[in-house]
Amino acid sequence: MNSTPKFGRTSALPLIALVVISSLAIVGDEAASMSMVLTAVDQGQTWMVTWFSLSLAIPAMILAPFGGAIVDRYDPPEDLGRLPGTAKPLHRHRCAAR
Numbered sequence: 001m002n003s004t005p006k007f008g009r010t011s012a013l014p015l016i017a018l019v020v021i022s023s024l025a026i027v028g029d030e031a032a033s034m035s036m037v038l039t040a041v042d043q044g045q046t047w048m049v050t051w052f053s054l055s056l057a058i059p060a061m062i063l064a065p066f067g068g069a070i071v072d073r074y075d076p077p078e079d080l081g082r083l084p085g086t087a088k089p090l091h092r093h094r095c096a097a098r
Contacts, residue, residue, distance in 0.1 A: 033056060040048035 036052050037049050
């Protein structure tokens with residue numbers, strides 16, 4: 001019984017769709033942020049630019065350590081750590097190179 005996984009050619013369409021949709025979401029978020037900043041400046045409330053910047057930065061600064069701890073706690077599935085066409089996990093290649 002052969003336990004070596006078979007890697008076949010998969011479609012790149014889901015990856016392309018993910019990149020396009022994520023790019024559109026990022027552009028939309030940045031356009032909304034820029035419009036809020038420009039509106040505040042136009043109304044003469046330049047101090048609001050600082051508050052808009054902080055409202056975008058603080059959640060990421062607070063949540064990043066928790067997200068990192070969660071990601072570090074769990075190992076990826078064995079298939080995600082394999083090089084295409086091989087049966088060896090990636091971490092073995094990295095350890096062997098040291």
